[in-house]
Amino acid sequence: MHNETWRPPCVLLTVDLVILTLRSSALHVLLVERGIDPHKGELALPGGFISDTGEDIFDAACRELREEAGLDATSLHLEQLNTYGRPDRDPRGRIVSVAYLAIAPGLPEPEAGTDASAASWRPVEEFTSGHRKLAFDHREILDHGLERARTKIENTSLATAFCDTTFTITDLQRVYEAVWGFELDPRNFYRKVQAISGFITPVDSDRRTTKGRPARLFQAGPEHLLRPPMLRPLPQPRPFSRPRSETS
Amino acid sequence: MHNETWRPPCVLLTVDLVILTLRSSALHVLLVERGIDPHKGELALPGGFISDTGEDIFDAACRELREEAGLDATSLHLEQLNTYGRPDRDPRGRIVSVAYLAIAPGLPEPEAGTDASAASWRPVEEFTSGHRKLAFDHREILDHGLERARTKIENTSLATAFCDTTFTITDLQRVYEAVWGFELDPRNFYRKVQAISGFITPVDSDRRTTKGRPARLFQAGPEHLLRPPMLRPLPQPRPFSRPRSETS
DNA sequence: TTAGCTTCTTGTCAGTTCGACAAAAAGCGG
């Protein structure tokens, strides 16, 4: 296939992070304003080159999470998304980026004065609705991250990663509503999440009270796979379902 | 973060393929016997280095599919899996591999005399049950590919990618049984797949006949997302589901 | 103190789906 003098080409490897959280019931993503060219001044996902050839990719994602976002990887969900390597995606040369999805509970604005000071939480709605743009192909990466989140909270307990260690069922409902973009019936939601075995377990003798009736507190359960799953309502009312017995 | 003389390290990029198909109702994966060190003589996933810095990763996957497996990427399902970059995964140096999952309908053995002659279909059961080993971290990649397939045929129409353009409902059932490793009730399966709108559409006036009653033929429908989903039975009978009204 | 407000929690109820199984339908081989 290749003669012996052929040397495989090498590429530069970066890590990009889609970090999602909930702030006042709206889904937000952490973005940085680029300080250097290319795309100077534009918004971009936090990320950067792997530090040396001995660094594992996952470790690089943890490091960027700490350096650029000021977040501790051990306390939040972090999973790999796709890898992006279109030859023209970066004008500086052949740069391949491994994207990661991070899910964090509600957090304060990144502290000024730190390395993460250039980062800020932005409502994802600004980008999904089309007006605002992102540097490089980061809009595509963000879309993939959002779709991954939408799908995974259907079948896994990922939604609890948006919550603190203890949370109310209404907190959890806010997560589903923000990620899916749908309002849900609180009464059906309340019973449904409890019927899924291992999803959430009650924390006894403690309730959180804000305005109405105090709510029971829960914590994430042992099960990762939700069965039955939480199915999101579909955007389109679906073409049509063939009547069962109409065989023509 | 880095001074200006710092140059980001570059890595070698490869593509590895998990190519799945059904042969006589059993799930098979295409593997090659390595002709060179490292891991000479061992079984490995087909794959190779990207050919030059201008080649897109997806295109590289298509090329390897053609060169190593003799398959045409336009006629089968091809999607990206995870990217593997542990520093010690390849003794030759820092080699990062982007894995792809390909799903093909039942196919004959790769033709001898071609570039793909080193490749052969192996039952996945040989590897999942533990005895036989794979080169590098390819066992891990295979496991991820299998888990992806198991999950995606639940929620998407991916299962039809294992079938020819027309197929019977029993053919489709064989796919689910092979990928999940569970036997399913043909009668419930028959009605369930038809109730999912857009999953499969009947091909009129044509039936396939082998031994028993001739079976109606179908083709893949327009819908990608299955709603309601096909839920696989769980290995463990699940701990226990709290009685609905037991609130203590 | 009590009425009103908010939010959480439990009930109800009809339509749908699911899983286990029976039985009919449609071919083939003898």
Add this chain to the structure above:
DNA sequence: CCGCTTTTTGTCGAACTGACAAGAAGCTAA
């Protein structure tokens, strides 16, 4: 025509879903 195989249609009780009413438990303001 009889038995065999495989596909297709029925049946039926249990479980789940989605819509909505209503009770429970706090807070606040008159």
